[in-house]
Amino acid sequence: MENLDLLPVIIGVGDITDRPDKGQSGLEPLRLIEAAARAADADAGGGWLAKLDRLYVVPQLTWPYADLPGLVSSALGIAPTVIPTEGISGDSPVRYLSQAAVEIASGKSMAALICGAEAFGSLRAAAAQRKAPDGWTPGGKAAPLIDGSSYVTKLAARYGLKDPTEVYTLYENALRAANGQSAEASTAESAALWAQYAAVAASNAYAWDRAGHDATAIATASSKNRPISYPYLKRMVAQLYVNQGAAVIVTSRGAALAAGVPESRLVYVGSGAGASDIDDFLSRPGYAECLPMELALTEALKANGLAAQQLDAAEIYSCFPCIPKLALRAIGGLRDGVAPSVTGGLSFFGGPLGDFMSHAITSMTRVLRDGHADTGLLYGNGGYVTKHFAAVLLRQPPKVLPVSLDLNEAVAARRAAAPAIRLLEAYEGPATVETYLVKHDGSGDPQLATIVARTPDGARTVATIHPHDYRAQALLINGAHEPIGLAGQIALVGGQMQWTFDEAVLPPVGAPGSPVLLERREGFVAVVTLNRPLRMNSVNARLARAIAEIIKVTEADPAIRVVVFASSRPDVFCAGLDLSALSNPRALQELMSIEGGFAGYVNAVRSKPWIAAVRGQALGGGFELALASELIVAADDSQFGLPEVKRGIIAAAGGVARLPRTLPRNLAAQAVLTGEPMSAELLHRHGLVNALAPADQVIDTAVALAQRVAANAPLAIAESLKLLKLGVDVTDAELSRLSMEAGARLMGTADAREGGQAFMEKRAPAWKGK
Numbered sequence: 011m012e013n014l015d016l017l018p019v020i021i022g023v024g025d026i027t028d029r030p031d032k033g034q035s036g037l038e039p040l041r042l043i044e045a046a047a048r049a050a051d052a053d054a055g056g057g058w059l060a061k062l063d064r065l066y067v068v069p070q071l072t073w074p075y076a077d078l079p080g081l082v083s084s085a086l087g088i089a090p091t092v093i094p095t096e097g098i099s100g101d102s103p104v105r106y107l108s109q110a111a112v113e114i115a116s117g118k119s120m121a122a123l124i125c126g127a128e129a130f131g132s133l134r135a136a137a138a139q140r141k142a143p144d145g146w147t148p149g150g151k152a153a154p155l156i157d158g159s160s161y162v163t164k165l166a167a168r169y170g171l172k173d174p175t176e177v178y179t180l181y182e183n184a185l186r187a188a189n190g191q192s193a194e195a196s197t198a199e200s201a202a203l204w205a206q207y208a209a210v211a212a213s214n215a216y217a218w219d220r221a222g223h224d225a226t227a228i229a230t231a232s233s234k235n236r237p238i239s240y241p242y243l244k245r246m247v248a249q250l251y252v253n254q255g256a257a258v259i260v261t262s263r264g265a266a267l268a269a270g271v272p273e274s275r276l277v278y279v280g281s282g283a284g285a286s287d288i289d290d291f292l293s294r295p296g297y298a299e300c301l302p303m304e305l306a307l308t309e310a311l312k313a314n315g316l317a318a319q320q321l322d323a324a325e326i327y328s329c330f331p332c333i334p335k336l337a338l339r340a341i342g343g344l345r346d347g348v349a350p351s352v353t354g355g356l357s358f359f360g361g362p363l364g365d366f367m368s369h370a371i372t373s374m375t376r377v378l379r380d381g382h383a384d385t386g387l388l389y390g391n392g393g394y395v396t397k398h399f400a401a402v403l404l405r406q407p408p409k410v411l412p413v414s415l416d417l418n419e420a421v422a423a424r425r426a427a428a429p430a431i432r433l434l435e436a437y438e439g440p441a442t443v444e445t446y447l448v449k450h451d452g453s454g455d456p457q458l459a460t461i462v463a464r465t466p467d468g469a470r471t472v473a474t475i476h477p478h479d480y481r482a483q484a485l486l487i488n489g490a491h492e493p494i495g496l497a498g499q500i501a502l503v504g505g506q507m508q509w510t511f512d513e514a515v516l517p518p519v520g521a522p523g524s525p526v527l528l529e530r531r532e533g534f535v536a537v538v539t540l541n542r543p544l545r546m547n548s549v550n551a552r553l554a555r556a557i558a559e560i561i562k563v564t565e566a567d568p569a570i571r572v573v574v575f576a577s578s579r580p581d582v583f584c585a586g587l588d589l590s591a592l593s594n595p596r597a598l599q600e601l602m603s604i605e606g607g608f609a610g611y612v613n614a615v616r617s618k619p620w621i622a623a624v625r626g627q628a629l630g631g632g633f634e635l636a637l638a639s640e641l642i643v644a645a646d647d648s649q650f651g652l653p654e655v656k657r658g659i660i661a662a663a664g665g666v667a668r669l670p671r672t673l674p675r676n677l678a679a680q681a682v683l684t685g686e687p688m689s690a691e692l693l694h695r696h697g698l699v700n701a702l703a704p705a706d707q708v709i710d711t712a713v714a715l716a717q718r719v720a721a722n723a724p725l726a727i728a729e730s731l732k733l734l735k736l737g738v739d740v741t742d743a744e745l746s747r748l749s750m751e752a753g754a755r756l757m758g759t760a761d762a763r764e765g766g767q768a769f770m771e772k773r774a775p776a777w778k779g780k
Contacts, residue, residue: 015263017115017262017278017407017408018278018412019262019266019277020259020276020279020403021055021259021261021275022052022258022259023258023259023371023372024045024048024049024050024051024053024256024372025216025372026042026256027216027217027218027252027254028042028129028131028132030253032135034144035132035135035136035143036132037132037253038132039070039072039075039126039127039128039129039255040075040081040085042129042255043067043082043085043255045255046125046127046255046256048086050257050258050259053259058259061120061265062088062121062122062123062259063091064093065079065088065091065093065123066093066110066123066124067082067095068102068103068124068125068365068368069097069126069364070128070364071130071363072127072129072130072133075147079092090123097364098363098392099392099393099397100329100364100366100392101284101327101390101398101399102367102397103126103258103367103368103371103390104388104390104401105284105414106124107258107260107371108279108284108401108414110122110124110260111260111412114261115262115411120265122259122261123257123260124257124258124368125257126255126368127253127255127256128255128362128363128365130250130253130362131253132253158176158177161394162394163292165472166290166291168506169460169473169507170447171472174330175239176449177291177394178242178330178332178333178394178395179240179332179446179447180297180445180447181297181300181330181332181395182241182242182331182332183240183241183493184298184445185332187494187495192492193488196241197229197241199331200241200335201226201246203331204225204245204328205224205225205228206349206351207351207357207358207359208221208222208357209349210349210355211354214353214354216254216353217354217359218254218358218359218360219357219358219359220354220358221358227245232544233544236452236453236544237454238449238450239447239448240487242331246330246357247356247357248366249356249360250361250362250363252360252361252362254360255362256368257368258368260279263276263278263407277374277404278403278406278407279401279403280313280401280408281313281401281402281410281412281413281414281415282313282400283305283310283313283399283417284397284398284400284416284417285301285303285398285417286396286421287398291394291395291396292431292470293430294431299336300336300340301421302397303337303395303398304340305420307387308341309417309420310387310389310401311341311400311402313413314385314404315409316385318341318387319344319345321344321345321385322348322383322384322385322386323349323382323383323386324349324352325350325367325386325388326338326387327389328350329391333391337389351370352374352377352386353373370388371403374386374403375403378404384404385404386402386404387400387401388401388402431469432468433469434469434470436502438502438507439500440499441461441463441466441509442497443463443498444462444464446459446460446493447459447460448486448487453588453590454544454545455542455552456477458474458477459474459482459483459486460475461473461498463498463500463509471507472507473500473507473508474507474509476508478555480556480559481519481521481524482509482510484521484523485516487523488517488524489523490522490523491515491517496515498511519563520538524556525542526538526539526540526553526556526557526559528560528563531716531717532717533716533721534571534572535713535717536567536570537574537576537623538560538564538573538620539576539578540553540557540575540576540577540584543578543579546579546584547578547584547632548584548585548586549584549608549631550597551591551597551600551601551604554604554606554608554609554610554611555610557606557611558604558605558611559610561610561611561616564618565616565617565618568779571720571724571779572716572717572727573618573619573620573621574620575621575622575623575635576625577625579626580625580626580705580706581626582625582626582627583622583626584629584632585627586629586630586634587601607663608663609635609663611638612634612637612663612664613664617728617732618724618728619640619719619727620639620640621640621715621716622635622636622642623708623709624636624644624650624690624699624708625644627687628649628651629650629652629687630651631663633650633661633665634652634663636650637664637669641700641719642693642699643703643711643715644690644694644699644708645690645702646691646704647705649687650681650687650690651686651687651688652665652666653686655682666682669682672696673696674696677696724761725761760780
C-alpha cells in the first residue's frame with residue numbers, strides 16, 4: 011500500500027500475574043489493570059497513556075465495580091473515550107483489537123488501550139478465610155462465579171446444562187462419535203494436544219501452572235486431576251482461579267515512528283472476522299461442527315491472504331479440548347512444529363475469563379518481535395461455543411488496511427436451507443442419543459447424567475438418567491461402546507423427562523465405569539472390586555447401594571460360588587465411611603437406610619463366602635468390611651485399624667462386636683480403644699488373617715483360596731456358612747439342633763449323592779447346586 015503510516019500497530023504490551031503470599035489479599039482487578047497498563051506504556055517507551063483517545067476495558071466478574079472504566083481512567087490519570095463493552099466473552103479482546111485497528115487505520119482514533127483482569131484466585135483465598143479481600147475498592151459483596159443458569163434457557167437449566175463444563179462436553183462427545191473415534195483415541199488426542207499447551211506454559215513467566223504436564227499426566231485421573239465432566243479431567247478445563255491482568259496499546263505506524271518507537275518493535279494488526287451462533291445451544295443444528303467458528307477462521311485467514319500452513323504461530327482458544335479440535339479441523343491444521351498456543355492455554359497459563367485473549371495478544375506480540383514468527387493467528391471463543399473472532403498479527407506491513415468482517419449474514423445464508431430445530435420441552439416415547447453430559451462431583455463420582463436426544467420425527471429434547479442407574483452411567487463413561495446413536499425411552503417422572511436405555515444395550519452389573527466392579531473368574535469365583543479410588547474407596551451411599559446390588563447378583567448366579575472382595579487401589583482397601591457424610595444429615599440418612607447395613611454389606615444376607623483381599627490400609631469401615639467377610643487374605647505390609655474413637659465415634663458397623671470373637675480380648679480392646687492400626691502379620695499370627703502374600707500377589711492368592719473353597723459342594727458350603735455365622739450367637743444345644751436340621755436337608759440332595767459317587771469312582775465331583 012502507498013501510505014504505510016496509516017497501518018495500525020501494537021507498540022506496548024503488559025502482563026501481570028499476581029501470586030500473593032498465603033493469608034494475604036492479592037491485587038484487585040482494578041490494580042491489576044493499572045499495573046498492566048503502566049507496564050504496556052513502559053514497553054512502548056513511555057508517555058503513551060496521556061495520548062490515548064480510546065479505552066476498551068474487558069468486562070470482568072471478580073468484583074462489583076460501579077464503573078470500572080471510569081476507575082481505570084482515574085487511576086491512570088487519563089480521559090479517553092470509553093468504548094462500550096458488554097458481557098463476558100472469550101473472543102472480546104481480539105474483537106476489540108480489530109475494532110481499534112480499523113478506527114486507527116481510518117483516522118478516527120490515534121491511540122487505544124485494551125485492558126482487563128480477573129482475580130478469582132484472591133477472591134477464593136479470601137472466601138476460605140471467611141473475609142473480604144483487604145483493601146479492595148468498596149463495592150458491596152462479591153458474588154462467586156455467576157450461576158450459568160443466568161445464561162441459558164429454562165429448559166437447559168432444568169436438565170443441568172448450565173455451566174461451560176456441562177455444555178462443552180456435548181460438543182466433545184458428539185465430535186468423538188462423528189469422527190468415528192474410540193473414547194480412548196479421543197482422550198489421547200485431547201491429552202496430546204493439551205501437552206503442547208502445557209509445554210508452552212512451562213516456559214512462560216506469566217503462566218499460572220508451569221509444571222509442563224505430559225500427556226499421561228493430563229489423561230490420568232488422580233486426586234489432583236479429578237474428573238469434571240466426561241471425558242474431561244481437571245487439567246483439561248480452564249483454570250479460573252488466577253490473578254492476571256493484561257494491557258495492549260495500539261496506534262498508527264506513523265504516530266509510533268514519530269514518537270521514536272523503533273520499527274523493530276512494531277507488530278502490525280491485520281484483518282479480523284467474527285460470527286455468532288444461535289444463543290440457545292439446544293436450538294443449534296448439531297454439536298459435531300460449528301459453522302460460525304469455521305467461517306471466522308477461514309475468512310480471517312483469507313482476508314490476510316494467508317493459508318493455515320503459512321502461519322508461524324497461533325493462539326487457538328482452549329477452554330476445553332473440543333474448541334481447538336474443531337478450530338484446527340476447520341483450517342486444516344497447523345504445519346508441523348507450530349504449536350497451537352503462545353501462552354500455554356487456559357488450563358495452564360490461566361483462564362481469567364473473558365480477558366484471556368488479551369494475554370494471547372501480548373504473548374503473540376513478543377513472539378513476533380523476537381523474530382520467532384512473522385505471522386500469528388489469534389482465535390477467541392466466547393459463551394457456549396457462541397461467539398467467535400479471529401485476527402492475524404504480522405511482523406511485516408500488510409499490503410492493505412485491515413478490515414473487521416461481520417459474518418453473521420453469511421452464517422444465516424448458509425443455514426437458510428436447513429429446517430430449524432424443533433425443541434420439545436415435554437415428551438414421552440422412544441428416542442436416540444444425539445449427545446450427552448456426565449458431570450462428576452468433587453469426589454469423582456458421577457453426579458448428573460443428561461441425554462440430548464432426537465425423537466423418531468427428528469425433534470430434539472433432553473432427559474436425565476436416574477442417579478442410581480449405574481449401568482446407564484457405566485455405558486456413558488466406560489468407553490467400551492459408543493453411546494451416541496443408541497436407543498432408549500423417555501418417560502415423564504414427577505414432571506421431569508427421565509431416560510432409560512433399552513436393556514439390550516446396557517452393560518452388565520459391575521461393568522467398567524461402575525462404582526463396584528464384577529469380574530467372573532474360572533472355578534466358580536468372582537472378584538468384586540471397590541471402585542472409588544479418588545476417595546480411597548471410602549463408603550458413601552452410592553458405593554453402598556452398588557455393593558448391595560452386586561450381592562444380589564452374586565447370590566442369584568449359580569456360576570458364582572465364592573467371591574473375592576478387592577480394591578481398585580493397591581495402597582488402600584477401604585478408608586471406611588466417607589466423612590463428608592457426617593456433615594450432611596441427608597446423605598448420612600440415605601447411607602444408613604440402605605439394605606444390608608453399613609456399605610450394604612456388613613449385615614447382608616449372603617449364602618456364599620466372601621474373601622477380603624486386603625492391600626494397603628483397611629481402616630474403620632474398611633476393617634469392618636474385612637471382618638464381615640468369611641476369610642481374609644492380606645498383603646504382608648498391610649495394616650488394619652479402627653480409628654473411630656479418634657473422631658468421636660465408635661466402630662458401630664460390627665468392628666467392636668466382631669473383633670473380640672477373633673482376637674484375644676485384650677488385643678481387641680487395644681485396637682478398639684486406642685484407634686491405632688495393627689499389622690497384618692500380627693493379625694495373621696492370632697488367626698484373624700488367613701493368609702499373607704506380597705501386595706502384588708494378594709488378589710491371585712485370594713482367588714486361589716476361593717477356587718479351593720468353590721471346588722466343594724455349594725449347598726454344603728451354604729449350610730456350613732449359615733451355621734458358622736450362628737455359632738457365635740446361639741447356645742450349643744440350639745446350634746446342635748440347627749446343625750442336625752441342616753444335615754438332614756443336605757442328605758437328600760443330588761450333590762450329596764454326587765459326592766459319594768465321585769469318591770467311590772475316584773473322580774472330581776460335578777456339583778449342580780441341587
